[in-house]
Amino acid sequence: MGFFNKIKNIFTKDKKEDESAKLYDTGLAKTRNEFVSKLSFLGVKYTKIDEEYYEALEEILINADIGVNTVTKFMDSLRKRVKEENISNTKELNEIIVDELFIIYVNNESLSDKINIKENGKTVILFVGVNGVGKTTSIAKIAYKYINMGKKVMMIAGDTFRAGAYEQLKEWSQKTGSYFYGKENSDPASVIYDGLEAALNNDSDIILIDTAGRLQNKDNLMQELSKMNKVIEKVIPDCNKETLLVIDATTGQNGILQAKAFKEITDVTGIVLTKLDGTAKGGIVLAIKEEVNIPVKFIGLGEKMTDLEPFDIENYIYGLFKDMM
């Protein structure tokens, strides 16, 4: 089984040297334990591949929030492979399951999971998402990461709506050593305008823009985002621009609607999947990748500013299935 063996080799050989794999390991421990223990239990409990087995498997995948459509399709292609390849052993099937999940995510593309940082120029990253997903905290973590790489980072408080949002970002700017621009009770687009001008003046390399949480069905709030985009294009036309959609790992099927709606209004280039240190599996990102084609770029694994990792699908799946290998 191609992919399965590949990651198995990677992680059994170089495991100790691979720091990021280790971080995934601890952060995803809770997630993994539950998911994998269920899956391996499945192999023990069911030796025969029958309807009962399929139903139990479906339950595990649904419980990981992978998405009803995606799971239905996945189950179909799994049944097909079992039939075509004449598989009767459930152990063998576990490997195919990992394989198929990987295929869903990768879908024969080369994935750009990196942030496109402009050398000798400015990179503007706009953070969007529904309320309470962790946009502000994610900004702090990403600022910390780039400051450690020697970049000058500027934070702009584009959330002028929620009480305390300004103070929250300001506090993070002080903790991380970033520049900060904000003005309370103003129009967000005008705050961003002034913030970007300030960033030009202090020559920041990376500009992180916080926005107010908005539910994707609120049209006037969504329109506000296109206005922000226009401002960015106007003030720093030659910047590299990224728009990161922040999604909470506990999100269910609504995650797909979020991804669709935000992508429609602003060119979302990636996802930050937050709160993966809990028991939630964040499986909705597989459905989002399949249905809306947005890759995950970072994952959040805690509340500290160091708790951020670049997303790596191999690590992610490895984290989920480690105990099976």
Next chain:
Amino acid sequence: MFEYMGDRLSNAIKNIRGMGRITEDNINDALREIRLALLEADVNYQVVKEFINTVKEKALGLEVEKNVKPDELFIKLCKDELVTLLGGDYVPLNTNGNPAILMLVGLQGSGKTTTCGKLANMLRKKHAKKPLLVACDIYRPAAIDQLKEIGRNLNIEVFTEGKENPVKIVTDALSFAKENKHDYVIIDTAGRLHIDETLMQELVDIESTAKPQEILLVIDAMMGQDAINVIEGFNSKLKLTGAILTKMDGDTKGGVALSIRHLTNVPIKFVGNSEKMDGLTEFYPERIASRILDMGDILAIAEKVEGIVSEDEAKDQMKKMRKGEYNLEDFLTNMKQIKKMGPISNILKMLPQARQMGLNNVDIDPKDMAHIEAIVLSMTPYERRHPEVIKASRKQRIAKGSARSVEEVNRLLKQFEEMKKMMKLMANGNMKLPF
């Protein structure tokens, strides 16, 4: 709120409309659709399984009597089962305490701080009580500032005591509340993971100090299957007395509501449905079940209006509606009240059969409201009371006065007539409901 789930269910149920009786064959499709719809709504996998089995079993055992259509029977069965699943009757807040102490707990970002403000606002408005907000989130940057700002906007007192020790903050807040005769104390705690043992212990410590009447879990309506782990995690440590479902104004299907009570016996007490400080309504299982089955939620609207319109005013208007005497003056008053109720699209969604009438996706721009208001304001009081006198020349004058076109004035007058007819029907109880 639940409109998507309602769509799927009502479509599925349509399939058995016109069938002579309920058989395994003719409900299988409907059951499959219901199952998928519930799963897509993030209802817990086990709950879905149970629900489908119960409905199937009961449906097949149903005696189809004369004059009763099988699809109607089936809908009633589904509705009753949904109500059972949602937990039967409404459980009000336990406020036996002087002061009554309410403690809000939950994951990060579920909306605790905002909900604290809404709850305080509601208690003050509805029960004329004096609440105190207590800031115990000492971890998240600016969480205390956020609560302070909310309190300042609402003109409700907030107790803060730095970022040292939540248990001590609560102790001091309680004596402060007693001294200052607050009837309610609402404690905002930091967001935490249910598996974070240190922080969960902190909640247990706060609880044993405050001995709250209510420990309310604030939970995001968009949550997926992990909800059950979260609810069980908090419930096993704290003995929750209720849950508050937030962000229901989104397009989430909110299936988590169906899972909470059924799996843990924790009743849902409130639903958060706007970012405004009055965006908190009581949770009635009966209504939500009706809404899932597309019967609308007239009662919720009635309640919303109650908070804003005085009873006499409302009675007076009902009378006028019934007699068909409702005029544009009343309309103007209502528009002002509706503005206070929050986005009108939320209200429309609660109407019965909102979907069939195409109202679930109606997007009403606040600007349109302003235009309508401008048109009505450009009429003379006499014209408002007797819109039938508005003919061509008056229309032109009104259009000029409001800077709108004559077409718009026409449209408004026509819509108003339609509305009047509908109101007459509704007020006389002639509006046909699905069953």
